[in-house]
Amino acid sequence: MRGPAAQLTVGSPTVGKYNRRVYFAYSAxxxxxxxxxxxxxxxxxxxxxxxxxxxxxxxxxxxxxxTTATGETIWIHAVSVGEVLAVTRxxxxxxxxxxxxxxxxxxxxxxGQALARQRFGDSNVFYFPLDLSFSVKAYLGELxxxxxxxxxxxxxxxxxxxxxxxxxxxxxxxxRVSDRSLPRYLKFRSLLRGVLxxxxxxxxxxxxxxxxxxxxxxxxxxxxxxxxxxxxxxxxARPAIVDAFAEAVQRDPFGPVIVAGSTLDGEETIxxxxxxxxxxxxxxxxxxxxxxxxxxxxxxxxxxxxxxxxWQRRSSWEDESLQQGSVFLLDxxxxxxxxxxxxxxxxxxxxxxxxxxxxxxxxxxxxSAILVGPHTENFRDIVCIFQRAAALRVVTTxxxxxxxxxxxxxxxxxxxxxxxxxxVMQNQQxxxxxxxxxxLKLLTAESVAAEVSTPRPA
Numbered sequence: 332m333r334g335p336a337a338q339l340t341v342g343s344p345t346v347g348k349y350n351r352r353v354y355f356a357y358s359a360x361x362x363x364x365x366x367x368x369x370x371x372x373x374x375x376x377x378x379x380x381x382x383x384x385x386x387x388x389x390x391x392x393x394x395x396x397x398t399t400a401t402g403e404t405i406w407i408h409a410v411s412v413g414e415v416l417a418v419t420r421x422x423x424x425x426x427x428x429x430x431x432x433x434x435x436x437x438x439x440x441x442x443g444q445a446l447a448r449q450r451f452g453d454s455n456v457f458y459f460p461l462d463l464s465f466s467v468k469a470y471l472g473e474l475x476x477x478x479x480x481x482x483x484x485x486x487x488x489x490x491x492x493x494x495x496x497x498x499x500x501x502x503x504x505x506x507r508v509s510d511r512s513l514p515r516y517l518k519f520r521s522l523l524r525g526v527l528x529x530x531x532x533x534x535x536x537x538x539x540x541x542x543x544x545x546x547x548x549x550x551x552x553x554x555x556x557x558x559x560x561x562x563x564x565x566x567x568a569r570p571a572i573v574d575a576f577a578e579a580v581q582r583d584p585f586g587p588v589i590v591a592g593s594t595l596d597g598e599e600t601i602x603x604x605x606x607x608x609x610x611x612x613x614x615x616x617x618x619x620x621x622x623x624x625x626x627x628x629x630x631x632x633x634x635x636x637x638x639x640x641x642w643q644r645r646s647s648w649e650d651e652s653l654q655q656g657s658v659f660l661l662d663x664x665x666x667x668x669x670x671x672x673x674x675x676x677x678x679x680x681x682x683x684x685x686x687x688x689x690x691x692x693x694x695x696x697x698x699s700a701i702l703v704g705p706h707t708e709n710f711r712d713i714v715c716i717f718q719r720a721a722a723l724r725v726v727t728t729x730x731x732x733x734x735x736x737x738x739x740x741x742x743x744x745x746x747x748x749x750x751x752x753x754x755v756m757q758n759q760q761x762x763x764x765x766x767x768x769x770x771l772k773l774l775t776a777e778s779v780a781a782e783v784s785t786p787r788p789a
Contacts, residue, residue, distance in 0.1 A: 333645070337417065339768040341743060342400070346761075350492070350525065350601075350779065352486065354464075354489065354492055355495055355755045356459050357376065357488050357489070357710065358463060358464055358489060361461075361462060362463060369760075370428060375461045376653075376729055378626075383562065384441055384444070384458075385441075385444065385457075385458030386507070386518070388457050388458040388460065389458050389459070389460055389461050390461060390466060390468075391460050391461075391465055391466030391468075391469040391470070393457075393469055393470055393473045393474075394457055394532070394677070396453060396457075397435065397454070397457055397473065397474065398431050398473060399454075401433075401578050402431050402432055402433045403429075403431070403432045403433070403477050404432070404434075404435060404474050404475060404476045404477060405425060405432060405433070405434045405435070405476060405478045405479075405480065405770075406430075406434045406435055406460055406470075406474055406476040406480070406667045407421075407422065407434060407435070407437070407475060407480040407481075407482070408436070408437045408480070408482060408485055408755075409436060409437070409438055409439060409440075409443060409447065409482045410439045410440065410443060410445050410482065410485065411438065411439060411440040411443035411458075411482070412440070412442050412443050413444050413446060413561065413689075414438075414443065414483060414505075414691050415436070415438060415446045415447045415450065415507055416446070416478075416561065416668075416690075416693075417482060417560040417561045417617060418436070418482055418504070418505075418560065419450055419560070420449065420560070420563050420763045421560060421763050421766055421767060421770075422434050422436065422450075422465050422762055422768045423505065424665075424764075425770065427554060427772065428471050428767065431666070433455065435455045435456070435457065435474065436451050436455060436456050436457075437456070437457050437458065437459040437460075438456070438458065439458070439459050439460060441625075441782065442624075442625065442664055444456065444458060445664055445665065445732065446665055447674070450667065450706060454637040457470075462487040462488065462489045462491050463489060464493065464520045465503075467489050467490045467493050469495055470739060471494060471497060471499075473494055473622075474761075476494075477499065478499065478500055478501075478502070478770065478773060478774055479499055479500070479501045479502070479734065480501075480502050480503075480737055480770065481490065481504070482504055482505050482782050483503075483504075483505050483506060483507050484501075484503075484506065484508060484509070484512065485503070486503075486523070486526055486527065486530075487535050488526045488718070490668045491526055491529040491530060492529055494529070495529035497676040500531045500532075500568060500715055500773040500774070500776070501529060501530045501531050501770065502530070502531060502532045502533075502770055502773055503530055503532075503534065504534045504538055504557065504560065504765075504770075505534065505557070505559065505560045505561070505762075506533045506534055506535045506536065506540060506544060506557075507535070507536045507540045507712075507743055508540055508543035508544060508547060509687070509708060509709055509711070510708045510711060510752065511687065511708060511709075513543060513546075513547070514756065516547040516548075517547060518545070518715070520547055520548050521548075523547055523548045523720060524548030526548075527544075527547070527549045527550070528549050529555065530552060530723070531550070531553060531773055532553050532554075532662075532773060533549050533553055533554045533555070534556070534557075534558075534765070534766055534769055534771055535554060535555065535557060535637065536557070536558065536712060537554050537556065537557040537559070537712045537746070538556055538711065540556075540558050540712070541554050553778055556770065557762055557765045557766045558759070558762030558765055558766075558767060559712065559734070559759065559762055560762050561690060561711065561713065562713075562756060562760065562762060563759075563762055563763050564760035565759060569669065570665065570666050570669055572645070572663075572666050572669065572670065573669045573670075575648075576653075576670065576673055577649045577673075578651065579651055579652055579653045580653075580673060581743030582657075583652055583653050584615060584655070585615045585616070585653055585654070585655045585656075586613075586616065586617065586675065587613055587615050587616050587617075587675035587676070587739055588616070588617050588618075588619065588673050588674055588675050588676075589606065589616065589617070589618045589619070589622070589674065589675065589676045589677075589678065589735065590604050590618075590619040590667075590671055590673070590674035590676070590677045590678070590694070590699075591618060591619065591620050591621065591677075591678045591680060592619075592621045592623060592667050592671065592672055592677065592678070592679055592680060592689070592693070592694070593622075593623040593667070593679060593681055593689040593690075594620065594623060594680035594686055595622075595623055595680055595681050595686050596621050596622075596627065596630075596684070596725070597684045598680050598681075598684055598704075599620060599622065599631050599634055600634060600684050600730075601683055601728055601731065602618065602620060602678065603618075603634065603635070603638050603640065603658070604613060604732070605657065605731050605735055606618045606640070606736070607638075608732045608736065609639070609732070609735060609736065609739070610656050612736060612739075612740075614655065614656050615651055615655040616656060616659045616660060617654075617655075617657055617658075618654075618657075619655075619658075619659045619661055619674070620658050620659065620661065621658050621661035621667045621670075621672075622637075622661075622662075623680060623681060623689065625662075625664060627722075628660070628662040631660065631662075631741050632660065634645070635660060636656055638658075638659065640656075641654050641656060641657040641658070642657055642658040642659070642660055643657060643658070643659050643660065644660050644662050645659065645660060645661045645662055645663050646662050646663060647664070659765075662742065667693070668693040671693055671694040671696075671697050671699050672697040672699070674694065674697075674700075675700070675739065675745065676699070676700050676702060676735060676738055677693060677694040677699040677700065677701050677702070677746070678701075678702045678703070678731075678757040679691045679701060679702070680704075680706030681706070681709075682703045682705065682706045682707050683704035683705075683706070683728055683731070684704070684706065685706045685707060686706060687707070687708045687709030687710075688703060688704070688706055688708065688709050688714070689705035689709070689710070691703060691710065691713065691714065691723060691752075692713065694752070695717070695722070695752040695756050696753070696754065696756055697747050697749075697753075697754060698749040698750055698752060698753035699752065700724075700738060700745045700746075700749045700752070701717070701722070701723040701724070701748070701749075701752055702723065702724050702725075702726050702731070702734065702735070703723060703724075703725055703726070704727065704728075704731075705725055705726075705727060707725075716755060716759065717752060717755055720747065720751050720752075720754070720755050721748075721751055721755070722751035722752040722755045723748070723752060724738075724748065725778070781783060
């Protein structure tokens with residue numbers, strides 16, 4: 332904020348009026364935008380079933396399962412699968428440190444919701460409400476949280492404003508500002524500064540993220556580097572597919588195994604072309620193909636049907652045998668991470684097309700040899716750390732097949748690549764402890780403030 336407005340204090344009446352005008356305008360624009368785009372949302376619901384689940388919760392109808400529990404509450408928001416994975420250990424540490432407290436988790440996506448319910452229990456998980464005052468107030472009024480924790484870059488103005496008005500401390504953990512988001516944030520910096528003022532502490536993933544947070548308007552004295560929680564991803568509970576896959580590996584003469592995880596539109600065609608070249612040298616190879624979005628399973632099935640390759644669906648995999656020279660379509664949710672342990676090579680998708688890439692850590696924790704495309708902006712810092720340690724290979728559409736064949740033919744180099752990836756994971760530990768310590772400090776400060784503000788009997 333520049334000019335005379337920058338000299339106003341937070342508590343002044345003028346700032347209060349300014350805030351009311353700004354938040355009213357924001358809410359009106361958000362509501363108008365939702366109304367105008369409602370035909371598109373309805374079409375997505377009809378075509379793919381997206382956004383239909385949890386619609387009442389998103390509109391502020393607090394589910395009964397959240398209203399029955401007692402005890403002090405911490406509300407954590409994790410948008411999707413990656414954020415849920417990142418906060419899992421943090422949630423466990425908070426529960427262990429604060430016995431009797433309740434930690435509830437909201438998500439935005441259906442896949443994130445499914446994973447969160449699996450990890451934290453149905454009664455503690457719900458869909459994140461739309462950032463409209465009435466929706467946000469409904470949840471804040473029912474949950475009465477003692478702390479709000481937002482993962483990564485969830486700067487929702489109404490949520491932050493209403494939480495701040497209640498006197499509830501707010502933390503943004505694993506905070507980051509992506510290359511794609513930075514220009515947009517800078518454009519609205521004067522408005523964003525007022526929103527970010529409602530956050531008590533930002534725990535940035537890296538020093539660069541900390542600098543970017545200050546640059547877009549976060550108060551410098553509230554920003555610190557906490558480290559990247561995603562480096563401390565706890566392996567998911569062992570799904571049934573792991574035992575079945577392990578038995579098939581021991582019983583059936585096939586291999587090598589290539590796992591292509593979290594692929595996006597355009598990447599499956601590239602991977603299938605690569606796999607056809609692999610089969611010329613390794614006719615018993617198997618490609619595990621895991622599209623990122625469930626609504627694309629049907630489209631990928633059509634691609635496989637037209638490819639001339641043999642393939643199997645995970646959802647109809649009954650005899651628990653794997654065919655040589657086939658594609659195994661992972662058309663399920665929550666099983667990909669566990670299958671990386673069987674990979675001779677792991678390709679992490681969203682990176683051959685300009686979509687910013689996906690998380691390489693699920694593959695790295697098993698010591699898999701990892702390939703990514705050139706578009707990894709969403710995980711810039713993580714990928715840079717792996718690159719500096721020569722712990723992954725960056726490929727292009729043209730070099731993918733050549734690199735895959737090179738590594739499949741060089742066991743020693745492939746094993747070194749995987750071993751270095753696993754070592755990077757071990758070297759980046761400690762973020763959870765730093766984050767939990769900062770959150771507990773916030774809670775302690777809030778408790779002391781409440782005690783001071785409570786009138787004592789004469």
